[in-house]
Structures are given as structure tokens and as C-alpha cells.
Amino acid sequence: MLIRPTFRRRIAFFLVGDLLLGVLSLYLAYALRFNFAIPSHFLDHFWRIYGVLMLCKIGAFSFFKIYFVSWRFFGLKDAKRLLLAHLAAYGLFAFLFLLFSSWFNPMPRSAIVIDFVLSLLFTGTLRISKRLYLESAGIPGYRKTLIVGATPKAVRMIKSASSGDIPYFPVAVVDADPNQWGTYVENVRIHPLEEIESLTEKEGIEAALVAATFPPEELNRLVERLGKAGIKDLKMVSLISDRHEPLKDIAIEDLLARKPKDLDIDAIRNFLQGKKVLVTGAGGSIGGEICKEVLEFGASRLIMVDNSEYNLYRIAEEVDPKRSSAKLLSVTDREKLGKLFEEVRPDIVIHAAAYKHVPLCEANVENAVENNLVGVMNVIDLSISCGVQKVVNISSDKAVRPTNVMGATKRIGELYAQNVESGDTEIVSVRFGNVLGSSGSVVPKFKEQIQKGGPVTVTHPEITRYFMLIPEACQLVLQAAAMAKGGELFILDMGEPVKIVDLAKKMILLYGKEEEIEIEFTGLRPGEKLYEELLIDDAECKTKYDSIYVAKSTRYPIEALRKDIETLLNGEEKLTLLKKIVPEFLRREADRLIRPGEEPPKRH
Template identity: 60%
Template sequence: MLIEKLLTPSILKRTIFFIFADILLFALSFYLSYLFRLGFYISSEFYVGFYNALPLLIGLKLLMLYLLKIYHVVWRFFSLTEAKKLIFAIFMGNLIFAILFLPFVQVPFPRSVILIDFFISAILVGGFRISKRLLLETKRKPGLKRALIIGVNSKASNLIKSFLSNEIDYYPVGIITDKDKMVGTYLSNIKIHGFDKLKTLIDTFKVNSVIITEDYSSKELDNLFEMLSELGIKEIKIARLLGDKEDKLKDIAIEDLLARKPKDLDTSAIQSFIKGKKVLITGAGGSIGSEIARQCKVFGAKQLILVESSEYNLYKICEDLDSKIAVPKLLSVLERDKLDSIFEELKPDIVIHAAAYKHVPLCESNIDSAVKNNILGAINVIDISIKHGVEKIVNISSDKAVRPTNIMGATKRVIELYAQNVPSGKTEIVSVRFGNVLGSSGSVVPKFKEQIQNGGPVTVTHPEITRYFMLIPEACQLVLQAGAMAKGGELFILDMGEPVKIVDLARKMIRLYGKEGEVEIEFTGLRPGEKLYEELLIDEAECRTKYESIYVAKPTEYPIEKLRENIEELLNSDDKIGALKKIVPEFNHRD
């Protein structure tokens, strides 16, 4: 135990070891400098100067190394930066020695020894440190996986350094790039090849793993994934620029392949909209509401008033925000009086209404609750906001509001109509419509993940069903951007890119998890109210705004008194579907 404790590395032990090693190396360097200067014979009179100078020279060098923190550097991280600092420390040590010693030396002392000693010291001390790093880097761990790196950039360079430092369990055998000028060159002694050599390298080195360091668009990444899958690659990783040992590489995920990243995100407009404002968010613990809360914090909101009916969801978003600006309010948007008192007390500048029952089958099974929550709850939020002079209301809508076939979509369309036609005074009201977001609670992606992990089958309702997808953070940023540009009464529509076949999504996820041939896909039939194809546009009257990712729809006029009367009839009607059709004539319910 005592021997083991003595051999266990520590900062103090490493520092003591290096100090003693440097004393020996500095002494050897000084002696060699004398030998070289005096033709490999040192007479007795020169030994006096040698012994007088040696303690001062070594002491000054050690002091400079300590002041420049050279003794704090771990072997494996001794790099070019540390080497330059070490050379500078030795140079300063020799310079100060020359200033302090030479003017007062009374014995024979060859002055050129100081210059010779500088070069020999730098070689010996620097070489000593580099030798251990080289030894560590040439010693490979057993069981490393042979991998190809795709991309030539700083992430690829850092990845190779991580391998040399035994931080990752992969051994790069080649680098692939689409940059012709790079082909044939080397990065850290690893040859760079074009994509035409991809199959040859995989076959030659029996590669099963690929690490992607290039920043590709989701479409490019999807094409690359398909190519690698056809070549038999089972493990595909994406390198992170920052990350610890466990987080440096992440598995390629379905979100990486489907994400539609908007190119016209205007963060300055969002910041101007949010910074310094009090923002009230309903449904603040949900997938959309919680991400909007995070984004509002990023963009400098003064206060976040988080309205949520689920205790756990409210607790979770407050923990995630970890900020004094969050004001949690546990209540439903149906509690009008309590909601009104919150507005009276906290006086929000902006309201983002994300509270809703969104799951189509549950809304179909609980029509009364869905109608009451989605319509009456939204009306409460809008009316109270107008009453208290809120600057702007952003109502989150859905692609299911377009020619709805289910209760959820129809209720969302009713609120779009209400938001566009209610007299709002100085309050600007805008609705933002978009499709599915990847990874939201109850959505198809987490459901498929769970089914694949459980061994299948993966259930798809119909072989032709398609949906739009966008990453939650990007959708929420565009919601805020639409809110920033709104003047009141608009219905904005986010460009969700191309729709994705759900069966293709299922097949891709099965391949991502390496379960091809093991997990089956089972078609279960369309659920009540479910469409084969979701739509984002009602007709051809929509037009683009100054941002490519955001459209604006033509307003739909609906006399507000008539709309309020019809909504009241709906809330009190036993035939909710018939009453919804009266407000939304295009509602074609599928049960």
C-alpha cells in the first residue's frame, strides 16, 4: 500500500520530479557548454568560474520555469505553446544570469558559454519533456477501433490529438475530404484521400467506424449516411469541437439527418424583441414552451413568467433555467381570475401562448376537454392580455389547422380566426403555424426510439403518411423572429422544408441503431382524425416575408361578434363536431 501510494501521480510529486530532473539537465548543459567552448579540456582555473556560476544559473532557470508555470504542465499536454514558453524561460534565466554575474566575475569565465548553454539547455530540457509525450502517443491502448475521419479542419486535428492522448477508443487510419487541394497531403502523419477512395479504405483497413468532423447540412449528412450504410459502416459518430472525454463524440442521430436549419435566422431582431422585456409563457413546461423560455433567457429577457398546469414540468423548466429571472406560476389557462391577477401583479410586456392539448388521438377521445382547453384557454390569454395592454401576443398554432381533419387542428384554426379578428387596441396579436418538431414529448421520434430499443416492432399507421419536421430550438427561434416582425393580425407560417415519409424515417432510425434485419415495421392503420399529408398553406394567397423561412397568410375576416357567438354555442353544444364545422367550414372530421 505504501509503495502504491508513493507511485501514484500527483501535482506535488510531478513538480518535485521535474525540478530534480531539470537541475541535473541544467548542470549537464552547463558542463557540456564548457567542454564545447574549451575544446573538450577544462583547465583548473576555469573550474573555479564554473562552480561559482552553476548555482546562480540553475536557480535563475528554475525560477523562470516556475514563474511561467512550466511545472504545472502534464506530460501528455506538453505542446508547441509550452515549448515556446520553456525556451523563453531558459532565455530569460540566461539573460538575467549574464546581467548579474558577468560584471562582477573575478575569475576566468568564457562569456560565450552562456549562449552555448542556452541552446543545449533548450534541447535537453525540452527534449526530455517531449520524449515522454512521444512515448505516451506511440503506446496504443488495446482494442482500438479502426476509423476513418471525414473532414479536414480543427475538429479533425483535435480528434487525432485525442487519439494520441488515449482519450478516445478509435484509431484513425485515413482522412476523407471533398476538397481537392487537400487530397494527397497529410494531417498529423495521416494521409488525406478523396471520396473516390472511401470504399477502398474501408475494405483495406476493415473499417467499421466513421467519424464526421465536417459541418454538413442535414440533406448532405443524410446522403452521406446512406452512402456509408451501403458500404457496411455500422458506427457513425459526429465530432464535437468542445467536449470532455465522454462527450467528444456523439452518435449520429435522426435529428441530424432531418433538421432543417434556417439560413435567415435574424438573432439581432429577436434580441431587440426580447431583451429587457417581461415575457409570460403559457405551457411553459411543454416541449415548445420550455424551449421558448430558454431562448428568451438567451436573448436577454428581464423576467420570465412561466405559466404551467403540470407541477413536474414547471419544476423541470425552472431547474433548467437556473435563473432568478424565472417566476413560476402553477395554474391552468382556464383559471381566468388567477391568470388575470398574474397580469395585474407582474405586468408582462410580451405573451407567448404555447399551452394546448396537442396529441391528436387524445383530443379525439376527449373532445370536450380539448375544445375547452384549446379554445377557451387561448381566449382567456388573449382577452386578458388585451385588457392589461400587453405589447404583443404570439399564439402558437399548428399545421393541423389547415383544412383540419381532427379536433386538435379545428380548435387551433378557431383561435387563429379569433386572434386575427378580435379588437386588440394597442396590443399586437400574431399567430405562428408550423409542423412537427423533432423530439417533442409524444412525437414519433422518441416513440420509435423506444420501440427499437425494445426490439420492435416499429408501428407506422400508413405506408404513405408524411410529416414536416424541424428541430425544437430552430422552430422556437423562428417563432420569436416572426413575433419580432409582426405588426398585428398576421398569421405567419414557418417553412418546414420537404415533408418526410414516416416509414422512411422508421427505416432510417432502425439503421441508425444497427437493428436492420432485427426490427420489423408494422402498419397499424390511420388513427381517428389523422391525415396522410399535413399542409402548412391554406391557399396560394400566402406570400414570403423578407425572410425566406417565414410566410404570411392572407387574413380571414370573421365578424368578431358572430365568432364569439359561435364559440359560445360550441362550448355549450353537445355536438362539438357540428359546432366546430360551423366556425371552420373546411373541417372534415375523420373518425
């Protein structure tokens, strides 16, 4: 750690180096002046001359900020400043010599001219040596960098760059605050945001570090602007406390994140505090995040259920083991699940277990129907028999006018939750769209395709989806559950739908590979819609929260529903029986609907 470069150590290193090189250059200048036979009387005042000359040089170097330049970043502009510093230093020495010539003599004046040249050569070589070594050794260079935002994070990044902690060389800072323009952050000048393009062209900027916080819409525009300016390497500065990973790639999640304006933390905490909570599908993207949120908001006990050993192990490693337990079993196994319910007697049950991947469900209809329907019925029935206070059934936007098996089974789960005789147990379903970064979603798929060099595959140029960050979606689920009285179908406001091809283009831009990676359209897959919907019609109404809607109830006599589900589970014609329960189910096969010529449903 003693040799780790820091601001003070760098100054001390170059100061000692300049003192040593100063002795060498002055003595060599004397030797060259006298053809390596220096008369002894000319050395009488050597150290006096050296001392004054070095004071002049150190003063000039400090004035021209030569000691502030990092070893590996020394360039043409710095060489120019070094020349000016030498001219100033030797000019000052000449002035002192004229005033106090008797104090310096005997002094070979031509040796001072030689020393000027040698000193400029030696000090310049010292400062550019590391850069020459890195470039000649093929070690990746340090990229000229623009910092966006004159913030404490910007100060930290400039210091980190100077210390060699990050492979970037900040040459300019841009900020929206006019009061900052023309001032300096760690000797780097602050410019208006409007100068991004001109600075990029003038300085040859290759990278940008975003050190300020922007809303997703503004960050979107900034990323597009930086991309158009030719900056391919985009990074976001993380929290100041994160010393080991100060930078992260700007992710598509940062651009699409939509913070709910009416998130009621107190309502969620009051709902969960001191409760025993059982979560099915705990190892999945949604279930896992709900487990973390449940403990974060004060649940006394968390019981995590999943039939995937690896997924359950992974979430168990991420939560407090003192307040949680992991149970490896399937929600379709009613006997084992019943024993668990009897044993733990949960206060709240959150059912997130389901087969959710549309193409896999289309290819495995029987398994999808069994897992999704038997699972939701077992969880709801056992919750009622064990006196669970509240059951939350996680549903999907694909349950609206479903065109696939997964969506149809989710819709039946909603119907069962709404119509079952629940006694004192309050049962609620919460429907929402895609979450960013969940397993099997387009975001990790696109990332993998980009990293492999493409192409990025999009099913259709017009396909759109709703997106929300996983933590935000899960918090809204818990908030909806907190306000539920039983029998509701809540719908989360997912914002505006996103065109998948635009999402793909933006991800390619973030990776800086617009010219390398192509987008390939492959056609809609079986069961896939062009447009997902969250609302069925205008009958839905808002709750006291703008981010949460409640749908009107759909009545379906429970005995008839149970009988129809049993027939579906035991019958051969699964698709026909699904359509009997969900009349709006129109299964899409590959790139067409079962009904020829049917238009895609309109968005609401």
C-alpha cells in the same frame, strides 16, 4: 491521473520497457550461447555492446514509428514494422561491429543472433499484451475507425484514441481537399473521400467519426454512403472544448436540420430586449425553448406558466432564476390567470399552452375543446384588458383543413385572434409544423422502439410531415412576432415534407440495425392525415423574409364567434358544433374520412 495514458507517457513507458527487456534479452542470449556458464571475460564489454545495440534499436524503433503505436491497438501491420525495425537495428549494429570490431571484442557473435530473436519476441509480447488481455477478458475491443475530415477535431480524436479515451482505432482519414491527400494527421494517412468503400474493405473498418461540418443534405448522403459500405457505428465529433463527451451519435436531427437563411437576430433582440414576457405552456417542448430564447435575447423578466408541476420544475431549473419566475396554474382558470396578469403586467404574452397530441384529443374531445379554446380566449382577453403590447398565439399546421379535434380547436383559436377587438394590443398567430424531438413526436417514439428491438411502427407508407428543429422554429416564431402589426396569421416555411417511413429507415440505419428491426404499418389513427399542410391556397404571400409567409385574414364577426364558441363549450354535439365554426373540418376516424371516398387534400 499519473497513470492516465498520454502520448508522452506511452513513449516513456515503452522506452523504459525496451531498455529493461534489452538487458534481459542480451544477457539471456549470452547465457544460452554458453549453456548458462558465461566465461567472465565475455562480460567485460557487455554494457558497451548493450549500449550501442540499444541506441541502434531505439533509433530504428523511432524511424519505423514503433513508439507511436498505442498499446491496445498493436496488430499484424505493427508486428511487421517491429520486425523491419529489428532488422534495421541489428543490421546497423553489424555494420558498426565490422568497422570497430576491436572495440567490441571479445563478443560472442552468435549471441547477437540469439538476442535478435529474443528481443523481437520480448518487445512484441510487451506491445501486444494489453490487446490480448482485453480480448481474453471479454472487454469490448477497439474498433478500426475511419475519420471523415482532416480537421483539428480529427487530430483531437486520434490523440484521444491513442490515449485510450475513446474505444476507436483510427486507421485512415478521408477528406475532400486534394491538397490534403497523401499527407498525415498524427501519423494517420489522409485519403480522398472517393476511397471510403475501398478503405473500408481493405482495412476492415467498422466505425466512422465525422470530424468535419457538413450541411444536412451532404451529411445525409455521407451517412447513406457509409451505411452502404458496411460501417454501422457512426459518431459525430463534438466541439473541441467538450472534453468529457467528445463524441455523439449522429442523430436524425442532424440530417433533417434546416437553417433558416433569413433569421434576423437583431429584429428578435430589439423585440424582446428589456421586456417582461409571459409564456404559457412554458414546460412544453415549444414553450420551454421559447423561454430560453426570450432570456437569451435580453428580456428583463420571464414569467413561466404551466399546469404540469414536473414540466414547470424542469424548465425552471434550466433558466436564470434571477430573471424568471414559475407559476403553477392552468390557462383555463380565468380568475387565477387574471390575478397573475394584474400582478406582473407583461409587455409580451406568448401562448403555447394547448393539448396537442391528436389521438388523445380524439379520445377526449370535451377536455381538448375546453382546454384549447378556453385557454386561448382567456389569454387573449386578459392581455387586452391589461394592455399587453403584443400577444403571440402558437398555432399548428393541423389547423389547415383539419381532420381532427386538435386541428379544429387550433383553427378556432386563429379565428379568435384575428377577429377579437384588441384595442392597442397587437395579436398575431404563428402556424408551423412538427418540430424534431418534441414530446410525443415520432422521433423519440422511434428511438424507444429501436432501442427495444423493434418493430418500428408507422401508420401509413405514404404519410408525410413537415419538420424543423425546435430552436429554429422558436426563433422564427419570435421573428414573426417582431414584425407583426396585429391581426396577422404567419406561416413558417418548413421546407419540404418528409416521408415518415423514410425517416424511420434512416433512424434504423443510424442505429446500425437495418437487418434486425422491421417496420410495421399500423393504419392511420383517428384524426390523422396523410399529408399535413401549412398553406390553405395561393392567396398567401411572402413577407420581407423568405422563411415567413402571411395568410389572408378570415373574417368572422366576433360576437357571433363568441356565441358559437360558448354553444360549443356547453353543447353535447361537439363535433357538429366544431364543424359549424370550421366548415372545412372533416374528422377522420381511423383509416377513413367521414365522407366516404374523399381523397386526401393536395399539398401546396
